[in-house]
Amino acid sequence: MPVRFIDHPLVSHKMGLLRKKDIDIQSFRELTTEISAILTYEAVRDTVTESCSIHGWSSELTVRHIKDKRITLLPILRAGLGMVNGALSMMPWARVSVMGIYRDEVTLQPVPYYENLVPNIADYTAIILDPMLATGGSVSETVGILKKQGCRKIKGIFLVAAPEGVERLQKDHPDFEIYAAALDEKLNDKGYILPGLGDAGDKIFGTY
Numbered sequence: 001m002p003v004r005f006i007d008h009p010l011v012s013h014k015m016g017l018l019r020k021k022d023i024d025i026q027s028f029r030e031l032t033t034e035i036s037a038i039l040t041y042e043a044v045r046d047t048v049t050e051s052c053s054i055h056g057w058s059s060e061l062t063v064r065h066i067k068d069k070r071i072t073l074l075p076i077l078r079a080g081l082g083m084v085n086g087a088l089s090m091m092p093w094a095r096v097s098v099m100g101i102y103r104d105e106v107t108l109q110p111v112p113y114y115e116n117l118v119p120n121i122a123d124y125t126a127i128i129l130d131p132m133l134a135t136g137g138s139v140s141e142t143v144g145i146l147k148k149q150g151c152r153k154i155k156g157i158f159l160v161a162a163p164e165g166v167e168r169l170q171k172d173h174p175d176f177e178i179y180a181a182a183l184d185e186k187l188n189d190k191g192y193i194l195p196g197l198g199d200a201g202d203k204i205f206g207t208y
């Protein structure tokens, strides 16, 4: 499974700001948006382009454009919503599918509760958006649901990944591509990533 941790000074800098304990809601949202744009840029690097002719200001010329724009973003509710604007800033034409899954606080098992996917998702590349890849349960469940619908090209972008989550996805879905801004140390006994960000959904929505 391709796993890429984006090693870039801007990402390191922004992640450092995002990790501050007393960060305010606005800064958390803005940084999440900015980092998500960079992760999206990396995640679509393999997109195929083709040449086409246009009327340039001085002459006819050949330029390149994206051949197949069937890409759907797929935020996992709720925290993944915080990454949508950043991803859309790179690909304003992208469709948005939504997956509602929460993690049971005691068992840490994913609980699906809502799904609204683009029709014919089997024809699309799906890019899952979730700030936190912790045990990997929520994402593994989501990838399983997408595969049942016939979707074959599935990637995910994450602000922070835990080694446990990466390992789980490598086992459950070896073809799933991971792009993350950081690989952290481990999970604590409540399934939170250390050093991590805390509860990303609470920070994005202000529910703390």
Ligand code: PRP
Pocket (backbone or CB within 6 Å): 076, 077, 078, 079, 080, 101, 102, 103, 104, 108, 110, 130, 131, 132, 133, 134, 135, 136, 137, 138, 139, 165, 191, 200, 201, 202
């Ligand atoms: C968080 C996070 C992921 C999930 C990660 O969501 O946004 O979706 O936990 O954990 P996992 O890898 O162990 O499954 P949460 O369930 O807290 O819901 P929220 O987005 O509504 O806050």
Ligand code: URA
Pocket (backbone or CB within 6 Å): 079, 132, 134, 191, 192, 193, 194, 196, 197, 198, 199, 200, 201
């Ligand atoms: N969900 C979060 O928001 N943070 C974690 O560290 C783990 C799951």
